[in-house]
Each structure stands twice: as structure tokens, then as C-alpha cells.
Amino acid sequence: MSIKSFFAVEKVPPMFQGGQRDWSVDVLRCVSCFMVCAIHATDSTVTTGIVSDFGLTDCMYHIVFRTILGSPTVLFVIVSGIFFLSPERHVTPKRIWKKNILKMASAYVFWCLVYALVRIHYMDPKPEITFSLVTQEWMIQHSHLWYIPMIVTLYILAPIIRPFTASGDTRLFKYFIGVFIGGMCLWTLYYWPNLDCSETIIIPLIDKTPMAAICQFSFWMIFGWIAYTYRPKKPFRYFIYFMGLMAIAVGLYYNYINWDIGRFTMDAVTQKFSIFIFFKNTALFYFILTVFRDHTFSKFTKAFLRKLSDYTLIIYLVHYIPILYLQYSCILWEHGISPWLSVWITALFAYVSGGIFAWLFHLCWDPIRAALFSKK
Numbered sequence: 001m002s003i004k005s006f007f008a009v010e011k012v013p014p015m016f017q018g019g020q021r022d023w024s025v026d027v028l029r030c031v032s033c034f035m036v037c038a039i040h041a042t043d044s045t046v047t048t049g050i051v052s053d054f055g056l057t058d059c060m061y062h063i064v065f066r067t068i069l070g071s072p073t074v075l076f077v078i079v080s081g082i083f084f085l086s087p088e089r090h091v092t093p094k095r096i097w098k099k100n101i102l103k104m105a106s107a108y109v110f111w112c113l114v115y116a117l118v119r120i121h122y123m124d125p126k127p128e129i130t131f132s133l134v135t136q137e138w139m140i141q142h143s144h145l146w147y148i149p150m151i152v153t154l155y156i157l158a159p160i161i162r163p164f165t166a167s168g169d170t171r172l173f174k175y176f177i178g179v180f181i182g183g184m185c186l187w188t189l190y191y192w193p194n195l196d197c198s199e200t201i202i203i204p205l206i207d208k209t210p211m212a213a214i215c216q217f218s219f220w221m222i223f224g225w226i227a228y229t230y231r232p233k234k235p236f237r238y239f240i241y242f243m244g245l246m247a248i249a250v251g252l253y254y255n256y257i258n259w260d261i262g263r264f265t266m267d268a269v270t271q272k273f274s275i276f277i278f279f280k281n282t283a284l285f286y287f288i289l290t291v292f293r294d295h296t297f298s299k300f301t302k303a304f305l306r307k308l309s310d311y312t313l314i315i316y317l318v319h320y321i322p323i324l325y326l327q328y329s330c331i332l333w334e335h336g337i338s339p340w341l342s343v344w345i346t347a348l349f350a351y352v353s354g355g356i357f358a359w360l361f362h363l364c365w366d367p368i369r370a371a372l373f374s375k376k
Contacts, residue, residue: 006239009230014088023302024292025228026309029079031288033312034351035072037319040144041346042066065343067251071277073147074220076312078285080151081224084158087166093159100155108148111317113138115145118321122328144320154221161218165225173226180223181278183214188274215273227285237286244283247276307359314361315354322346322353 015022042065084091116137120127127133164172189202206212213219232240297305323346326332332342 006235008233008236010233011229012231014086015082015228021302021306022293023295023297023305024289025079025082026305027292028075028285028288029309029312030305031284032072032075032079033315034347035069035075036144036316037323037350037354038343038347039065039069039072040320041323041343041350042069063255064252067255067276068248071281074217074277074281075285076147076316077151077154077217077220078224078227078281080154081221082228084155085162085165085222085225087162087168091158091162096155096158101152104148104152104155107313107317108145108152111145111148112140115320116140118324122324145317147316150217154217157218158221161222164222170230173230176222177226179214180219181275183211183219184273184275184278186211187215188276191274227282228289231289232286237290240279240286241283243279247279247283251276308355311355311358311362314358315351317354318357319350319354322350 015025083089084096116134119137119140120129120133186202186206190206231237326346326349332345337345
């Protein structure tokens with residue numbers, strides 16, 4: 001087999017051509033959302049006393065889950081690229097602002113307030129509730145709400161990026177992928193601790209040149225459309241799966257032997273737009289698309305997938321509240337449940353709670369929206 005045939009890809013029909021829904025993308029969105037719940041459940045479990053003493057064992061809980069699960073947010077960005085950069089879709093700046101950006105901005109303002117109230121509720125000692133306190137906490141962005149301004153910015157950039165994907169220039173796409181992978185290798189070296197050439201070569205190259213823009217979320221968005229449209233054939237796809245597993249194995253080993261550096265430093269090595277993230281998420285992306293692309297779903301399963309996929313954004317926004325509840329109530333700790341199991345229980349509880357909330361929200365909001373915005 002020649003190198004050219006090994007790395008061969010095939011162009012697949014566009015998702016939005018013929019009115020057929022690609023259920024594999026819905027599965028990808030649902031899986032990605034659960035991974036977000038799991039990775040946040042890991043943070044809460046490891047850092048809030050479910051494990052008694054912080055040491056090697058505690059760090060390893062964090063390392064294992066973070067290395068396997070991170071970073072699921074880029075999968076959401078990849079899916080956004082599929083939807084917003086497809087030339088077959090009629091995506092105009094006016095439509096994006098009206099349908100997507102204003103909705104996301106409103107959600108951001110509302111959920112900043114919700115998490116401000118949650119933070120005030122869990123303050124110890126209990127403060128006096130004043131307008132000034134609420135306003136002050138409202139202005140503080142909750143840690144995982146950063147996703148909203150990021151995705152809004154990508155929506156704003158989408159009309160500018162779309163001519164690139166609409167060009168159909170495969171040579172340009174190959175060049176983009178090469179630059180993308182090269183940039184991720186540089187970012188991996190940038191965060192690699194105690195690298196001899198880091199201070200003299202890598203850090204100046206990233207910090208003082210436009211290379212800092214490469215591998216950011218806008219590049220992941222473009223990659224999402226290219227990766228969906230041009231699928232690797234079996235040998236190349238198996239190579240990607242192997243590299244995804246190797247990224248996890250190497251990440252686990254490297255974090256294990258360097259655990260004393262600090263878990264947040266080690267997160268940066270295997271997260272932060274690194275080559276580890278590229279192979280892990282690309283492997284998962286193609287695995288789900290390949291397994292479920294031709295899978296025959298029942299009518300009930302399709303309806304369930306459609307709803308759950310539509311609920312992923314709300315689940316993403318609300319899931320941290322049930323995680324905080326389990327965190328501060330210490331229910332799992334009091335019942336002697338191990339940290340390994342408590343992560344999955346917390347993630348499932350957050351996912352299901354978020355799904356129920358999203359269902360109730362749509363149940364109440366849809367009739368109101370129909371009454372307010374129906375054409376007369």
C-alpha cells in the first residue's frame with residue numbers, strides 16, 4: 001500500500017442535502033455533553049473533600065479522568081463548524097444575529113445571574129443579601145460560562161469564514177490541516193514543563209507572532225467542516241484511532257511520572273489545544289460518525305435523540321448546579337462511595353437533571369413563544 005492510498009479520504013454527501021438528518025452528529029452532541037458533565041464532576045470530586053488527603057492518589061483521580069475525557073468543548077465547536085460552515089446552508093449575518101447570537105447573549109446574561117445566586121447561597125458565612133452583592137456576583141463570570149462568549153464570537157466570524165469552506169479547494173484544505181497540526185505541536189511544546197528550548201524558541205514563537213491564533217477555536221470550527229466532509233478511509237481511520245489511544249496512554253504515563261509538578265500544570269500539557277486533544281477528539285469524532293452513520297434507529301430512538309440533541313446547550317448551562325448540590329451536600333462521601341464511582345454518578349445525575357430541566361423549559365416556553373411570535 002502506497003503512502004498516498006494509506007492517507008486517502010472520501011468526500012461524503014453534505015448533511016443538508018436531500019433533507020436527511022445525520023443521526024451520528026446528534027449522537028456526537030449527546031456524548032460530548034455527557035463528557036462535559038463528567039469532566040466537571042471530576043473537578044468537584046477531587047477538589048472538595050470526597051478524597052480525604054491531597055496526594056498522589058488524589059491527583060491520579062484527576063489525571064485519569066482529565067486525560068481520557070478532555071477537552072470535550074472542542075467537539076461542540078467541531079459540530080458548530082458542520083452546521084455553520086456548510087455551503088449548502090443559507091447562513092446570513094442577519095440570520096445568525098437574530099437566531100443565534102441574541103439568543104446566546106440572553107442566555108449568558110440570565111445564567112450569570114443564576115450562578116451568582118447559587119454562589120451567594122453557598123457562601124460561608126451567610127452574607128447579608130443586598131442589591132450591591134447580587135450585582136457584584138452577577139458581574140463575575142462562572143468558570144464554565146466562558147463557552148457562551150466564545151461561541152458567540154465564532155458565530156460572528158462564521159460569515160467571514162464561510163467563503164473558505166465554499167471554495168472547495170482541496171489543496172487549500174490540506175494546507176490548512178498541515179498548519180493546524182503543526183500549530184498544535186507548537187502549543188504542546190509551549191506548555192511542556194522544563195523544555196530546554198522553550199524559553200529561547202517556542203515561547204517567543206507563540207507569544208510574539210501570529211502563531212498564537214493557530215489552534216484556537218476558530219480553527220477547530222473550520223476543521224469540523226473539513227473533517228465531516230472528507231472522511232478518511234479504513235486504514236487511515238484506524239491509524240487515527242490508534243493515535244487517539246496513544247494520546248491517552250502517553251498522557252496518562254507522562255502525568256503519572258510528573259504528578260508532583262501540579263495537576264493544573266499537567267492539564268495544560270494534555271489540554272490547551274495540544275496534539276493530545278487533536279488525536280483524542282478526532283478519533284472519537286470519526287468513531288461515532290462511522291459507527292452511527294449507517295445505523296438504523298427506531299422511530300422512538302430518533303425522536304429521543306432529536307430532543308436530547310436539542311437540549312444539549314441547556315444541559316451544558318444548567319449541569320453545574322446539580323454538581324454543586326452533590327459537592328456541598330457530601331451525600332456520596334457520607335455513603336462511602338469511592339471517588340471513581342462518584343464521578344460517574346455525579347455526571348449522570350447532572351446530565352439527567354439538566355435534561356429534565358431542558359424538557360420542562362421547552363414544555364413551558366414553546367406555547368409562550370408560539371403565542372408571542374406567531375404571525376398574525
